[in-house]
Amino acid sequence: MTAIVSPSSAAPDADRPVLRDFGGGPFGIYVHVPFCATRCGYCDFNTYTAGELGTSASPQSWLTALKGELATAAAAFAALPTAQPAVDTVFVGGGTPSLLGGDGLAQVLDAIRDTFPLAPGAEVTTESNPESTSPEFFARLLDAGYTRISLGMQSAAEHVLKVLDRTHTPGRAVAAAVEARAAGFEHLNLDLIYGTPGETDADLDASLDAVLAAGVDHVSAYSLIVEDGTALARKVRRGELPAPDEDVLADRYHRIDTRLTAAGLGWYEVSNWAATDSARCRHNLGYWDRGDWLGAGPGAHSHVGGVRWWNVKHPARYADRVAGGGLPAAGWEALTADEAYTERVMLTVRLRTGLPLAELTPAGRRAADRVIADGLAAIDADRLVLTDRGRLLADGVVRTLLD
Template identity: 55%
Template sequence: MPFKLASMAKSPTPVTLQGHDDHLGVYIHVPFCASRCGYCDFNTYTAKELAGGFSIAGYLAALSQELENAAEILAASTTPHGADTVFFGGGTPSLLGADTLAQVLAEVSRTIGLAPNCEITTEANPESTSPDFFATLHDSGFTRVSLGMQSTSSRVLSLLGRKHSPGRALQAAEEAIAAGFTHVNLDMIYGTPTETEAEVAATLQAIIETGVDHVSAYSLIVEAGTAFARRVSRGELIQTDDDVLAQRYELIAATLQAHGFDWYEVSNWAKPGGQCRHNLIYWRNRNWWGAGPGAHGHIDGVRRVNVKHPARYHSLSTKDQLPLAEVEHLTAAEHHTETVMVGLRLVEGIDATIIDPRAYPTINDFVQRGLLHQWDDPTTGQRRIAVTDRGRLLADGIIAEILISEESA
């Protein structure tokens, strides 16, 4: 059926910024790592890089002050009811230890507040966890753990610069489940140079055997300025061919689906009820406060980005200032672009009524090619569009063409 909406014959429905019923996420950035992986370009710092110029105690004091200031702003926003999700990312949040993570969570509760049934997640590196770590987190109210595994191949882990042994991430996942966590994620990376299909298959099988309910699988991206990029530029490593990456993705998707995991975002699979609610706030382009050095946030169409360096972050926060590097007020058009970009990566897709009619021919073409599909939501009656299973591999290109066609004469 061709893409057509009679109600949009003349112009698209105006984009509305976040409404009063939107969920609120809180992201806490922990900028510390024991060592830097060769592929990583995140805002993280080792003890050597900080050279004694900043402490965890200083970070915690600054973070507490930022949360105080955030609470005042959020009280006047469209989401004053407390956080529906809290996510500790990094860096390596588990380096803080479970007691300190619980202390920060208590600060979020005291300042911003926690909504009933709040999802509370921390990322963790396997080597900085233990059964006691997970037990303390669970007792403190954390509901979800996301572990950086990457691969079960020692050779691949060595290439990536990961320090943990191949089996430690699996053991950590099992320890988290034993501590009472029903929601545990394992991250894997595919497409590392020289990686074999057998190594990817072995990693998948090991993940499935742990009993986790969520898997994130990302192709290796060689980011400029990283040690990995320097090795590629010197010819020491050759990036994996796109066709091979596509084959790896298809293997991952088919294997996970066969074992009860459904995709809900292009790079994320979950068993029923296991979706990461915090990340869905990002992908649905809703509201979240980003706290900590370099953290990004979005509240009611205003994007805030914090200063990156922990020492500068501390200096501004402890002077009772928001530690901001950038503030951007999004236009309706910019908000629309972002909604399409993130929403079309989801299995639920987007509300078709926000699409400009100039994009209809492009969408029709993708539908006929089996890369997009459309349907009427039986609950809302709303027409929606989303990528198909075939379209997932080409999602970025599909999104780009739709956005370009919306602007064409």
């Protein structure tokens, strides 16, 4: 099965990714909203404030381009010998999707429905900044067909939020979660960031108290990473803030896992906990299981049929490329067998379900024996599953398996 997906209408054949081995399995769509009211100091995502964009791009020009990209992509899938894929999951991320408002996010989902069939029971998630939500916002999203809300909380401590340059006030994330549940949303996620300079154990405990009081059925918790080129990295380099301490990060992770597990939220991926199987983020599971997804919007990445491509980053260039009649891809690659194996090990070992031993090479199987001997993993039903200690050292486990 092959089909040509052109990065641009003028690109020569040699520059076009070829979809291969796409068999119509679970399929997701990620939509990237590149707009933010302010730039958080730790963030290196492809986002832009209104001041940075000026008149070169706007939410309306972005939405027009998004509709064009989805229509072009749908036409490419329609040329496949298999049926056009039904969309099992949608994830609208950013950036700050909630800046589009309820009506804007409804238009995003309408644009997907107009070009791809939504599978029955599809999971439809949008990220939201607590400060740009309201009871009316959540009611509009539920009416539009969204099924899941992910709220950026980061911390309940005001001084931690200040270090991160977050604009929402302490307590607003929990209030937003309560509003979303009252509107009728069953599945809600709160994001935490731990290990911020100046954060104390008491600060983290207060954040966990707030999360559990909110009654959400999913929590994501990520250690702070100081990314090159960010305002936070510049402060660390100048000595204004200390770099995150690895021992502290390990202790904080253990603290989070203990509290969430005791509250009935079990880990299913190293940084994610859910109250039930149905509360797990199916869209993200598609990434970790190396499924197929289309990424739409500036800078979005796609992976379909063993081919990966990524869009141009700037919203104005993105809109220009789509207006030219083609997909706005900046580049692409067809994964080799070795690359696919590396990704499979790197991603799947992070899951509680573990990595099937049968998928490891002979060298990988020998490395797995070393990991097990070190107490970092165990065998469960012919799968390599990380131990509690192994989760703390997951990146090291991956390196060992791939050496």
